[in-house]
Amino acid sequence: MSLAAEAFVGQIAAAEPWPESATLYQPLNDEQILLSDNASSLAVQAYLKMCSLPVRVSCRVNAEFMSPSGKVPFIHVGNQVVSELGPIVQFTKAKGFSLSEGLDDVQRAEMKAYMELVNNMLLTAELYIQWCDDTTAAEISRPRYSSPYSWPLSHILAYQKQWEVRRKMSAIGWAGKSLEQVYEDVSQCCQALSQRLGTQLYFFNKQPTELDALVFGHIFTILTTRLTSDELAERVKVYSNLLSFCKRIEQTFFEESDQSPGSSRYSKGPTLT
């Protein structure tokens, strides 16, 4: 969102309370959604639950195209539409709900930095594995991404998305990486997160922040998604404090309303064992 639009939305947002009819849109859960989108969507859901803001999850085939920035998930609140975790956090802040108010300056700097770390490494690695690894792309990503459409649109859309992601990878210098190196990067990122978390309940004090929501979204999705190989999940499972962190958040924020977070992986149901 441009700055002017953000300021405008912020002003309007502050005026109205959070409606009951707030909806979160994402691609279809069972057939269409991919790992990276699922992670982002789960992160937003977790964040909203942490703020105790009610939101309905609505699955639409064309969620990606409905979104104002082209990325999922996006929320429809009142008469505003906001996409991606960063702007959504700003939006809820304008309405008076914020998780990071208690942090001092240094902590806020660290929080933002770690969020960028997750976006930079984990999200990029997920995109790489989905679209730049030929096996995964052919067996999982392309069929799933284009499942709601009929031929030839499915063919065109899938290849277009793949081409787009591959171009982005070469722009940021990931095109030359091998799958092994990407797994290594994921390990490093998880190690950093694990170090930062240590033995604490959440990343900062005893209260969850948007960083916790983001990390939960990605780690939980990686752990519960079946891909062509289990290497990614295995790499993450090494860090036991991250595992218990995810379980804790799932139990605290998702099980109370008896709503399983982003269910159904590509083969069996989610189990966080």
Next chain:
Amino acid sequence: MATPLELFCWKGNWGLPSVNTECLIVLAYARFAGVPLKLHKTANPWGSPTGILPALKTQENGSFSQPSKIIIEFRKQKYNADFDLSAKEGADTLAFISLVEEKLMPALIYALWVDPKNYVEVTRRWHGDNIPFPLNFFLPSRMQRQQLARLRLIKGDETLEAGEDMEKELYHDAQECMDLLSQRLGSSKFFFGDSPSSLDAYVFGHLAPLLKIKLPCGRLQQHLKSLDNLTRFCSNILTLYFPSEPNEGAAHKVSTQPEANEFDNEPNKRRKQLLSLVFALGAMLSYALLTGIVSIEHVPTEEDLREPQGIAEASPGEDEE
């Protein structure tokens, strides 16, 4: 023990050891870790082993170009500036490097390569002046296209153009990033204690060009200058680790009237102009001769006229053509 590592990087200016961010990162890290390097400062990317700058050439393992790969290679050769960091500090390093690359780097690319005034007056001029002939005719604009494409892909927006909206958004992110870095740095000399690490190298590589290069549209620079501890951080590293860089910025500062200074900056320009003039005249003359617009008449001399009559009759006929 070490076979010398060779590093190819962009030349420096304005008091910087190099004008390119990635080169600065690598140079700073090398100084911090005490890597014995054979430095090739060049303005010709095609002369480097990988085709782009910076490039590290090792004897055994080939050549590398990205800063992260180069730093990994340094570490493999036992030159590690992060040795003293605790595990948490190592984690913070990764996090803050990601922050800098996501928020600050796009704005830097915009300020140097996409903003029209800055690009024409500073970046393109410097590259045009320093890249050897004949590459300087097309390389700067090719680099600009590459940087714009890269910015578009990073931002995920194919329609990105130089404009006020885009500038505001990018600069806002960058200013926020600089504020966060400033808060993290606080009043310490380096980010982690008293000795510099790879994070310091990355931050220096991104902030030093902003601080030193004189840009006509310098909103980002002003913001950086308002953050004292970051300014001090950069100057500190420059004085401690790069003390002998020539400041050619002084000579260029007066070049606000480009016409007056162009001949001073390019001693070869006269020669090039003369050469091109001679070439053009030569081309025109040979074309004229070959097509017969101009012809050289063979004026018969005394010797010719003494020839027997038969041949004398024939030759004037030919000469009339």
